[in-house]
Amino acid sequence: MTTLIDRRGPSRRALLAGIGAAGALMVSGAAVLNPREAWGLEVSALKPETMRTLIVMARDVYPHDRVPDRFYAVAMKPYEADAAKDPALKALVEEGVITLDTLAKARYGVPYADVGWEDQRVALLREIEGGAFFEKVRSGLVVGLYNQEDVWPIFGYEGSSADKGGYIDRGFDDIAWL
Amino acid sequence: MAAPFDLNDDSVVVIVGSGAGGGTLGTDLALKGVKVVMLEAGARHNMEDFVNNEWESFAQLAWTDMRTTSGSWRVHKNFPNLPAWIVKSVGGSSVHWAGASLRFQEHEFKTRTTYGDLDGANLLDWPITLKELEPYYARAEDRMGVTRTNGIPGLPGNNNFKVFEAGAKKIGYKEVSTGRMAINSEARNDRGSCQQIGFCFQGCKSGAKWSTLIAEIPRGEETGNLEVRPQCMVVKIEHDASGKASGVVYVDKDGKMQRQKARIVAVAGNSIESPRLLLNSASNMFPDGLANSSGQVGRNYMRHMTGSVYGVFEKPVHMYRGTTMAGIVRDEAGFDTKRGFVGGYEMETLSLGVPFMAAFLDPGGWGRSFTSAMDGYVNMAGMWLVGEDMAQETNRVTLNTEVKDKHGMPVANVHFDDHPNDVAMRNHAYAQGAAIYEAVGATRTLPTPPYPSTHNLGTNRMSEKPRDGVVNKHGQTHDIPNLFVSDGSQFTSGGAENPTLTIVALAIRQAEFIAAEMGKGTI
Numbered sequence: 001m002t003t004l005i006d007r008r009g010p011s012r013r014a015l016l017a018g019i020g021a022a023g024a025l026m027v028s029g030a031a032v033l034n035p036r037e038a039w040g041l042e043v044s045a046l047k048p049e050t051m052r053t054l055i056v057m058a059r060d061v062y063p064h065d066r067v068p069d070r071f072y073a074v075a076m077k078p079y080e081a082d083a084a085k086d087p088a089l090k091a092l093v094e095e096g097v098i099t100l101d102t103l104a105k106a107r108y109g110v111p112y113a114d115v116g117w118e119d120q121r122v123a124l125l126r127e128i129e130g131g132a133f134f135e136k137v138r139s140g141l142v143v144g145l146y147n148q149e150d151v152w153p154i155f156g157y158e159g160s161s162a163d164k165g166g167y168i169d170r171g172f173d174d175i176a177w178l
Numbered sequence: 179m180a181a182p183f184d185l186n187d188d189s190v191v192v193i194v195g196s197g198a199g200g201g202t203l204g205t206d207l208a209l210k211g212v213k214v215v216m217l218e219a220g221a222r223h224n225m226e227d228f229v230n231n232e233w234e235s236f237a238q239l240a241w242t243d244m245r246t247t248s249g250s251w252r253v254h255k256n257f258p259n260l261p262a263w264i265v266k267s268v269g270g271s272s273v274h275w276a277g278a279s280l281r282f283q284e285h286e287f288k289t290r291t292t293y294g295d296l297d298g299a300n301l302l303d304w305p306i307t308l309k310e311l312e313p314y315y316a317r318a319e320d321r322m323g324v325t326r327t328n329g330i331p332g333l334p335g336n337n338n339f340k341v342f343e344a345g346a347k348k349i350g351y352k353e354v355s356t357g358r359m360a361i362n363s364e365a366r367n368d369r370g371s372c373q374q375i376g377f378c379f380q381g382c383k384s385g386a387k388w389s390t391l392i393a394e395i396p397r398g399e400e401t402g403n404l405e406v407r408p409q410c411m412v413v414k415i416e417h418d419a420s421g422k423a424s425g426v427v428y429v430d431k432d433g434k435m436q437r438q439k440a441r442i443v444a445v446a447g448n449s450i451e452s453p454r455l456l457l458n459s460a461s462n463m464f465p466d467g468l469a470n471s472s473g474q475v476g477r478n479y480m481r482h483m484t485g486s487v488y489g490v491f492e493k494p495v496h497m498y499r500g501t502t503m504a505g506i507v508r509d510e511a512g513f514d515t516k517r518g519f520v521g522g523y524e525m526e527t528l529s530l531g532v533p534f535m536a537a538f539l540d541p542g543g544w545g546r547s548f549t550s551a552m553d554g555y556v557n558m559a560g561m562w563l564v565g566e567d568m569a570q571e572t573n574r575v576t577l578n579t580e581v582k583d584k585h586g587m588p589v590a591n592v593h594f595d596d597h598p599n600d601v602a603m604r605n606h607a608y609a610q611g612a613a614i615y616e617a618v619g620a621t622r623t624l625p626t627p628p629y630p631s632t633h634n635l636g637t638n639r640m641s642e643k644p645r646d647g648v649v650n651k652h653g654q655t656h657d658i659p660n661l662f663v664s665d666g667s668q669f670t671s672g673g674a675e676n677p678t679l680t681i682v683a684l685a686i687r688q689a690e691f692i693a694a695e696m697g698k699g700t701i
Binding site: 138145152155170173177 | 228230231232233334335336337340341344372373374375376377383384492493494495496498499500531532533535536537542544545546548549552553555556557618
């Protein structure tokens, strides 16, 4: 089972099959694909549609327009491995997505991940806010998204500094606009 | 190196904990020729092992053993099993502290007299005065190398300070500086000067910041009189038939139960573990726990009125670069009831990295209000608000008998409700903090709720009369003459100031008292 995000990108056939789906995320076989960012994420414990929904939901919970999908995918990836080991977690996630999709279909006629506008999806999230599924995803993201070293430069955070001699010669007092 | 002492050596002083209180006390006693066994629940990490990564460092250093919470404080909702952000490691929370070293003000030793009988509060004057503590403050400042004392220059201001200073001066504050910090601004006592690394909370990797781990304990060990035993969790203090402390039972690094005999026991496990240990040591003779004839063990838990304000600006600040807390406004620290509350507060620069900012900015928050603030991270300046909170009997550390640790001992439950005075002070401080940043062009200011407590105080408080508290003015328990408390749990009131300097001053004073009494043969 490969659950690594790789940069091979989707096959041409998958691309063709997926064109027209809402957003840049599509499902092909057992994988979630993002052709624009050229990565794929295979799943087996969770349904690929579930993983796609989780990634869309992750961005809706903590939307950062300058942060590519792959960081949200990396944040959600552990649910695949955890679901394989933990049936209760797997049920929480799969059933949580079913609930969300049911709400989406009732209001917009399509599953959550295919609802076209962020505001509409966020309105659906407000309905499940505070529930066990929502809280699991949200609280997991606090570490899963913001603790990725590769995402820090997007926020302008430079991370570890002692190994670079601290900031004594690297701008600890370089503010010029005051 | 320290000579190991025998488990049956009943001439040793056993100190539980190695932080600012225990580490200083143990070192001073060793320097005076007293044999000391220091039992530390955490492992020994050296400064080269510290990690410049917030979550990794948290996993390395923080006390994450099970605790429970209750009460209306928001920490209970967002961090139900993490009431406090303190350290389990040799050096205790002196490894994690930011270095702010302020003396208490005179009136803060006399809160009952100064503030009166505040409804719902359990105020009490300390049995000591500022004047009595001044010589010990002076000694503490000298050995810790506190800037702006003893001719030591202040630290240079970083970007976060410059924004804070400009705003503070613009709204008329006068007492604005990079503060009194136990961080070397120049080489001193074999330790180098600050390299502006940031990550002061994660353990100083240059050794510029004072901690008992690097600045005290090694000096004690050199005498051969101090033995530090890491990864040794004390579960019970024992006493003899006369009611005197006789030793401690602990679980060693291999999980084996051991019994160390003692002439004197000093408890310095911070304000949650110290009362927990006294309560867990209940016996037939002391059914309510040791030193608890007053019923005050665990009560009057204080955590300082805290909160943070972050300001977002049009241009970059890079607040995380350099010393985390070298910046202070002291103008609000005094006593002035015109503001609608008693006591005062300090405003101190503070920064968090992206990982902890995400965790603490608005715990539980989500959506664009949250993420747009995070998007402003690099343009953010930050400050911490820390003021005196009111002792209340119902704010309390108790044993949660429903939840046991891995040794079968009930864990601590920490109950806390804000006093109305705390709320009034926090609201005032939020408004003043926001005004500072708005004065220099903040486009948005964000009040941030209190983090899990870093200043845990008051749960074994000092009192003149045995019925009002747990220990006397030397930290000696009223009930058991050879049982001492040596950490911030002795505090009768919290003051507006960061507590470490006072903990160290009290430990120096206590070491003098213990050595003298041992010499006289009274204990």
